[in-house]
Amino acid sequence: MKIVSYNLNGIRARLERLLEYLGEQQPDVVCCQELKSAEENLPRKEIEAAGYGALWHGQKGFNGVAILARGVEPVERRIGLPGDPEDVQSRYVEAEVNGVVVASIYLPNGNPVGTEKFAYKLAWLERLRLHAAGLLAEEIPVVLAGDYNVIPTNTTEDVFSVRAMADDALMQPESQAAFRTLLYQGWTDAIRARHPDGPQYTFWDYQAGAWRRDAGFRIDHLLLSPSAADRLLDAGVDKDYRGREKASDHAPTWVTLADL
DNA sequence: ATGCCGAACTTCGTTCGA
Numbered sequence: 001m002k003i004v005s006y007n008l009n010g011i012r013a014r015l016e017r018l019l020e021y022l023g024e025q026q027p028d029v030v031c032c033q034e035l036k037s038a039e040e041n042l043p044r045k046e047i048e049a050a051g052y053g054a055l056w057h058g059q060k061g062f063n064g065v066a067i068l069a070r071g072v073e074p075v076e077r078r079i080g081l082p083g084d085p086e087d088v089q090s091r092y093v094e095a096e097v098n099g100v101v102v103a104s105i106y107l108p109n110g111n112p113v114g115t116e117k118f119a120y121k122l123a124w125l126e127r128l129r130l131h132a133a134g135l136l137a138e139e140i141p142v143v144l145a146g147d148y149n150v151i152p153t154n155t156t157e158d159v160f161s162v163r164a165m166a167d168d169a170l171m172q173p174e175s176q177a178a179f180r181t182l183l184y185q186g187w188t189d190a191i192r193a194r195h196p197d198g199p200q201y202t203f204w205d206y207q208a209g210a211w212r213r214d215a216g217f218r219i220d221h222l223l224l225s226p227s228a229a230d231r232l233l234d235a236g237v238d239k240d241y242r243g244r245e246k247a248s249d250h251a252p253t254w255v256t257l258a259d260l
Numbered sequence: 261a262t263g264c265c266g267a268a269c270t271t272c273g274t275t276c277g278a
Contacts, residue, residue, distance in 0.1 A: 062275095203278070205264090206266055217278085
């Protein structure tokens with residue numbers, strides 16, 4: 001069972017690329033982020049025609065998440081992260097697919113540091129920590145897949161240049177501490193579990209020739225609950241899709257789990 | 261200190277992203 005996290009940077013702008021990915025890789029589940037599309041403009045027919053059921057959470061202009069499932073309809077568990085009724089941003093959706101609970105997460109970027117945006121990011125991380133604790137308590141297979149907008153460590157394994165990113169919200173000690181606190185609840189960072197050493201970048205900026213220079217960083221993560229981690233076969237980044245025409249600035253990041 | 265690029269709305273500039 002291949003489960004993918006894919007920040008699309010616009011599902012309508014990226015539709016051809018996404019359909020190509022579905023056709024070539026035949027992933028079982030794709031957790032999409034940054035749809036940048038209102039509900040009424042989502043490409044529902046095209047995704048259905050590709051053989052995928054979907055749970056959508058769109059938003060006009062920005063954000064937006066979805067879970068696509070090959071050959072089945074994802075069973076909705078929740079739309080939106082609990083903990084703040086005032087929060088109207090579409091950043092969380094959770095469903096059950098073939099016995100596995102899957103979440104598609106688009107964590108706030110948080111730049112610039114020291115603003116309300118950064119405070120919102122940290123508050124969102126705290127809300128995620130609380131919700132994730134409840135998921136672990138269920139003792140079921142869970143995959144928390146998404147763009148976390150957190151570079152886990154200040155090493156070249158996670159970021160091309162610690163210095164270049166030092167003032168960025170993605171690499172602040174508070175952001176990293178919150179991510180570690182989440183992990184230490186008992187989640188497995190699937191990419192690192194399978195690839196303990198070496199860079200595993202998932203994002204390369206469009207600017208300044210970042211892709212050409214391999215100036216990337218690792219911010220798309222798949223966290224596995226213990227019973228999901230027991231089934232972990234492999235994990236990786238489908239990096240070559242970043243180099244194609246009209247690519248997203250993120251590459252699809254994935255795990256494969258053993259079937260029961 | 262800023263733009264570099266790209267997407268979408270606020271639409272031929274502005275806002276956001278990372």
